[in-house]
Amino acid sequence: MSIDKLAFSGETLPGLFASGLEYLVDTGQRSVLFFDVMRERGLQYREHMAETAPHVLNYQVELIVDGRKLPRPVNYGLVSVAPPRGVVIDTKRRPFVVVDPRAGHGPGIGGFKADSEIGVAMKAGHPCYFIGFLPEPMPGQTIEDIARAEAVFIEKVIALHPEADGKPCVIGNCQAGWAVMILASLRPELFGPLIIAGAPLSYWAGVRGKNPMRYSGGLLGGSWLTALTSDLGGGKFDGAWLVQNFENMNPSNTLWTKQYNVYSKVDSEADRYLEFERWWGGHVNLNAEEIQFIVDELFVGNNLAAGRIKTSDGQTVDLRKISSPIVVFCSKGDNITPPQQALDWILDLYSDVDDIRAYGQTIVYTVHETVGHLGIFVSGGVAKKEHSEFSSNIDLIDVLPPGLYEATFEAKSADTANAELAGGKWIMRCERRTLDDIRAMGGNTAEDERRFATAARVSEINLSNYRKFVQPWVRAAVTPQMAELMRQWHPLRVSYEAFGGDNVVMKGVARAADNIREQRKPAAEDNPFVKFQEAVSKNIVDVLDKWRDTQEALSEALFLGIYGSPVVQAAVGITPDADVSPKPQMSSEHRERLEARIAELRSQVGSGGLREGVIRGLLYVGSSRGMVDERSLEALRRARANDAGSRLTLEQFKKIVREQFFILLLEPAASLAAIPKLLPPDEGERRAGLEAIRSVLSASAEISGEAAKRLDRVTELFGLAGKSRAKAS
Structure with missing residues (x-):
C-alpha cells in the first residue's frame, strides 16, 4: 500500500x-x-x-523442603501452593506436583496465571505443589543430584497425604518432562499419572522441511x-x-x-x-x-529412549520401567518440541501395542493443532480445555487398561447425552491407537x-x-x-x-x-x-x-x-x-517376570466373584468401541459410591481392571466361559451387576452394533437372557 x-x-x-x-x-x-x-x-x-527466590507464580506458596539442605545439596525446592479464595481443596484427592523447566528462564510458568496447570488442578479439588529452583546452582550439583532431590520432594508429598486416593500426578513441562521421566523410570513406585507437556524425548526425530533446531548440534x-x-x-x-x-x-x-x-x-x-x-x-x-x-x-x-544412560550407581535409565500412565501433550504449532520429538520415543522403544502392554504401560497422547511451545504452558485456552480435562479426569487415565490411546475433546452441546456426567465444557475420550498412528505423523528414515x-x-x-x-x-x-x-x-x-x-x-x-x-x-x-x-x-x-x-x-x-x-x-x-x-531388548529378568505373571493370570481365569465378573463383562463389551469416555467413568464412580458393600480404593479398583483386562487378552474364550462361575446364585445381585454394566456403557453412547451383540452375550452369561426377554414381553 x-x-x-x-x-x-x-x-x-x-x-x-x-x-x-x-x-x-x-x-x-x-x-x-x-x-x-x-x-x-x-x-x-x-x-x-x-529477589532471593525470583519466580512468577500467581499464588501464595509455603516452602516444604529446601533442596540446599539435602545430603547432596541442589538449588531446587518443594513448595505447597495455597488455593485462591473460593477454591475448596479435597485433601483425599490425589495431589498434583508441577515441575517447571530450567531452560534458561526462572520458575513459575506452570502457575503463571489463574487459568494455568496449577489453577485448573486446584479448581478440580486437588492439593497442589510446585518444584522450582533458584537462579544459581549449588557447587558440583548434577542432573542426577536433582533427580534424587525430586524423589525426596515427591516422597514428602506422599507422606503429607496418606489418605489420598492415588499417588501424586506429576506434570513435567518442557525440559522438566525428560527429567521427570528419568526419575519415574528409576523410582516408579512414587508416581501416579505423569503429564509430560511440550517435552522432547526423542531428540533426533522430525520431518524434513520443518523445525530444523535438531540440526544445530x-x-x-x-x-x-x-x-x-x-x-x-x-x-x-x-x-x-x-x-x-x-x-x-x-x-x-x-x-x-x-x-x-x-x-x-x-x-x-x-x-x-x-x-x-x-x-x-x-x-x-x-x-x-x-x-x-x-x-x-x-x-x-539421543541416549534417553535408547537406554544408554546410566546413573552413578550403575542403574540403567529405561523408560519401559515406568509403571504409571504417561500423558504426552504436544502441538503441531510447537517449533521447539514438535510432535515427533515428543512422541517418537514410543517408536524407539516398542514394536507394537502388545509390546507396550507387555510392560504394563498406559500411554495417552494428545496433539494440539496450532498452539506454540509456550502456549502449552501459558495459554488460558489450553488450560481451560486440555489441562482442565486432564485434571478432572486423571482417575479415568489412571484406570485405563495398558495400551496406547489418543485423548480427544468434544465440546458439549444441547444434544450431548448425559452431559451432567461430564464436568466443564468439554468431553474427553481416550481412543485406542496403534504405533502406525504415530508413524503417520512423519519421521526419520x-x-x-x-x-x-x-x-x-x-x-x-x-x-x-x-x-x-x-x-x-x-x-x-x-x-x-x-x-x-x-x-x-x-x-x-x-x-x-x-x-x-x-x-x-x-x-x-x-x-x-x-x-x-x-x-x-x-x-x-x-x-x-x-x-x-x-x-x-x-x-x-x-x-x-x-x-x-x-x-x-x-x-x-x-x-x-x-x-x-x-x-x-x-x-x-x-x-x-x-x-x-x-x-532395546527385553531383559531376561523382565521376560521371566512377564512369563510368571502370564502363568499367574491364566490360573486366575476362574477366580473371583461378582465384582470381577462385572468388570470382565464391562471390559469385553466396552472394548468393541475402541475408546473410553469420561461419562462412563463418572457413571462407574457413582455406581461404586452407591454400593455400600464396596470398600475398594482407586488403586485396588485399578488392579482388578488390569487383571481382568489381561485375562481377557490372554484367554478370551475361556475367560468369558468362566463368568458364570464368578457370579452369585442370587438373581437380584446378578441383575444389579448387569444393570451396572448397562448404565456405564449407555452413559456415553447408545449401545448398538457390536457392543449390543456383546452385551447380549454377557446377559446370557449372567443367566438373565430369557428372563430379560420375558420381562420385556
Whole structure:
C-alpha cells in the first residue's frame, strides 16, 4: 500500500492532511509511551533478579523442603501452593506436583496465571505443589543430584497425604518432562499419572522441511561449544544463551513483532507484555556438568529412549520401567518440541501395542493443532480445555487398561447425552491407537538416523580434542571477574539493563509519559496512515520470515549433505547398513517376570466373584468401541459410591481392571466361559451387576452394533437372557 493509493481511495487532500496530523500526534505519543514501557521492563528486570527466590507464580506458596539442605545439596525446592479464595481443596484427592523447566528462564510458568496447570488442578479439588529452583546452582550439583532431590520432594508429598486416593500426578513441562521421566523410570513406585507437556524425548526425530533446531548440534560441530561457553563462564553455563536460541528461531517476532505489538497497542498491551517479560527475562545459570549432560546425552547423543544412560550407581535409565500412565501433550504449532520429538520415543522403544502392554504401560497422547511451545504452558485456552480435562479426569487415565490411546475433546452441546456426567465444557475420550498412528505423523528414515549418529560421533571427537588441547588454556585464562563480566554483557541482559537505568533520560521519559497519558489522543483505526503503518509492519515480518525460511532450508541442506557423506560416515565408523537406533531388548529378568505373571493370570481365569465378573463383562463389551469416555467413568464412580458393600480404593479398583483386562487378552474364550462361575446364585445381585454394566456403557453412547451383540452375550452369561426377554414381553 502506498500514500498515493491511500490518497485516491476517497481521501481528499484536506482530509489526508488532517489524518496525517492526527497520526503524527498519535505516533509521537506512542513512541514516548513505548520507551516508558521499556523503562518499566528494565526496572522490573532489576527488581526481579534482586529477589532471593525470583519466580512468577500467581499464588501464595509455603516452602516444604529446601533442596540446599539435602545430603547432596541442589538449588531446587518443594513448595505447597495455597488455593485462591473460593477454591475448596479435597485433601483425599490425589495431589498434583508441577515441575517447571530450567531452560534458561526462572520458575513459575506452570502457575503463571489463574487459568494455568496449577489453577485448573486446584479448581478440580486437588492439593497442589510446585518444584522450582533458584537462579544459581549449588557447587558440583548434577542432573542426577536433582533427580534424587525430586524423589525426596515427591516422597514428602506422599507422606503429607496418606489418605489420598492415588499417588501424586506429576506434570513435567518442557525440559522438566525428560527429567521427570528419568526419575519415574528409576523410582516408579512414587508416581501416579505423569503429564509430560511440550517435552522432547526423542531428540533426533522430525520431518524434513520443518523445525530444523535438531540440526544445530551437528552444524556447530557438536557439544564442544557448550564446554567452551561453560569454561568462559567460570564453570557455569549462562541460561541467557538458551533463551537466545529460542529467540533466534523466530527472528520476525524477536526483532520486530514483539516490540511492534507494544508500540502499536501501547494503551492496552503494556501490562500483558510486562507480565510475560518478567518470566522471559529471568535468566538462570546451570553448572557446566549439568548442561554438558543435557547436550551430550540427550540433544546430540539421543541416549534417553535408547537406554544408554546410566546413573552413578550403575542403574540403567529405561523408560519401559515406568509403571504409571504417561500423558504426552504436544502441538503441531510447537517449533521447539514438535510432535515427533515428543512422541517418537514410543517408536524407539516398542514394536507394537502388545509390546507396550507387555510392560504394563498406559500411554495417552494428545496433539494440539496450532498452539506454540509456550502456549502449552501459558495459554488460558489450553488450560481451560486440555489441562482442565486432564485434571478432572486423571482417575479415568489412571484406570485405563495398558495400551496406547489418543485423548480427544468434544465440546458439549444441547444434544450431548448425559452431559451432567461430564464436568466443564468439554468431553474427553481416550481412543485406542496403534504405533502406525504415530508413524503417520512423519519421521526419520534409516539414512537420516545414520546422519544424526554421525553427527554424534563427530561431537564426541571434537569434545575430546577440545578437552585435551584447548580447555586447560581457557580455564587458566578465565578469572571469576571475567566470567561475571561476560554474563553481565550478554546481549539479552544488556537489552533489559539499557532502559532500566535511573538516569536523566529515563526520568525524562517517565515524566513525559505521565503527561501524555493525561492528554492521550490515539488515531482512529481507519486512519490511512495507521493502515499504511500496518502494511509496512507486515512487509517487515514477511521479509524476516523469508530470511528465516531460507536460513532453515540452507541449514537442513548442509546437515544432510555433510553428515550424509559416505566419506564422513566411514571416517567415524558408521557403515552404510548400520542400525544406529536399535530397539532395546527385553531383559531376561523382565521376560521371566512377564512369563510368571502370564502363568499367574491364566490360573486366575476362574477366580473371583461378582465384582470381577462385572468388570470382565464391562471390559469385553466396552472394548468393541475402541475408546473410553469420561461419562462412563463418572457413571462407574457413582455406581461404586452407591454400593455400600464396596470398600475398594482407586488403586485396588485399578488392579482388578488390569487383571481382568489381561485375562481377557490372554484367554478370551475361556475367560468369558468362566463368568458364570464368578457370579452369585442370587438373581437380584446378578441383575444389579448387569444393570451396572448397562448404565456405564449407555452413559456415553447408545449401545448398538457390536457392543449390543456383546452385551447380549454377557446377559446370557449372567443367566438373565430369557428372563430379560420375558420381562420385556
